[in-house]
Amino acid sequence: MDAISGASVVLDVFRGRPGSFNQQRQSFGRGTPSHLKPVRVLDERRNPAAHVRFLILGPRLPERLTALLLLIVAFDALASNAVGEMVCGDAPVTVIGWTREDAIEVCSAVQASLSWLRTTELTLSDSVTIRPLDDQGALANTHRLGRYDARTKEIQILPFDAALKASVAERPAFGVPMTRDLWRSYVAHEMAHAVADAYFPSGVSHLTAGEYIAGVLQLVVLPDGPREEVLENYRKLAGWESASEISAQYYLMAPGAFAIKSYKHFTALTPSEQRRFITRLTRERLSD
Numbered sequence: 001m002d003a004i005s006g007a008s009v010v011l012d013v014f015r016g017r018p019g020s021f022n023q024q025r026q027s028f029g030r031g032t033p034s035h036l037k038p039v040r041v042l043d044e045r046r047n048p049a050a051h052v053r054f055l056i057l058g059p060r061l062p063e064r065l066t067a068l069l070l071l072i073v074a075f076d077a078l079a080s081n082a083v084g085e086m087v088c089g090d091a092p093v094t095v096i097g098w099t100r101e102d103a104i105e106v107c108s109a110v111q112a113s114l115s116w117l118r119t120t121e122l123t124l125s126d127s128v129t130i131r132p133l134d135d136q137g138a139l140a141n142t143h144r145l146g147r148y149d150a151r152t153k154e155i156q157i158l159p160f161d162a163a164l165k166a167s168v169a170e171r172p173a174f175g176v177p178m179t180r181d182l183w184r185s186y187v188a189h190e191m192a193h194a195v196a197d198a199y200f201p202s203g204v205s206h207l208t209a210g211e212y213i214a215g216v217l218q219l220v221v222l223p224d225g226p227r228e229e230v231l232e233n234y235r236k237l238a239g240w241e242s243a244s245e246i247s248a249q250y251y252l253m254a255p256g257a258f259a260i261k262s263y264k265h266f267t268a269l270t271p272s273e274q275r276r277f278i279t280r281l282t283r284e285r286l287s288d
Helices: 003-013 021-027 062-080 100-119 135-140 160-169 180-199 207-220 224-232 248-253 255-267 271-284
Strands: 036-041 051-056 082-087 093-099 128-132 146-149 154-157
Touching (some): 082 100, 100 128, 146 180, 154 180, 180 224, 207 224, 207 255, 248 255
Parallel strands (some): 093 128
Antiparallel strands (some): 036 051, 082 093
16 A cells, blocks of 8 residues: 555544544543644645644554554655745746645746747746645636736646646647646746736736737747647637737637737747837737
């Protein structure tokens, strides 16, 4: 039995089933000091996964001691896979509350995003925090995978495992199954909003311009193979003919197609034209 499977078995002992912790306390009799003392240990960095360890003191109950040791090993294995906080290299971006694997993937997407955005003369001016988006937040959000809050400078992204399940339960994004590469592209999408937001005039709607930049970046950071797979699903869709065609209405009706048309429009421009167009978006915006 591995540590994680063992944890689920041992947890049954303490979840109100026959022989549960409360029932075992009662078996000692009134006034008798219990040898079972629950101790709650919380992650110092507010990791959302709080771990509860049951310490058995004294020589009694050897079977529970064996079960307890298995539980502690399992929880330690889970804790070792968690990172309270991680700073993404030299970028002012902190990821909080992720598993180690997801945190590394998030920071990888952050670095790729900032590198490309610098080529368009957009740089991150404020510190940004990236946290997991929980199921309730995903249901309340227009975009089930992620969002950026300009007021708090916080990005929330649905963890990869949850995003993978969602792509199976519903029509997957861009018509392809969720992968790590595609998941990182959504981190990049929200990073584009976090960076570009500082360049737009305050108090003026910039939905269309922001989504253009975010859509382009999302496709740019995808490796060649996954990007070609996505583009193949939209092979008959042309890029925008001109900036006047780019509209909020189109984005709201078909956000995936909007990103594809934006990417095709942008990559048809020369590098100097690309920089000028991004500058135009941040200064003049587009019609919302």
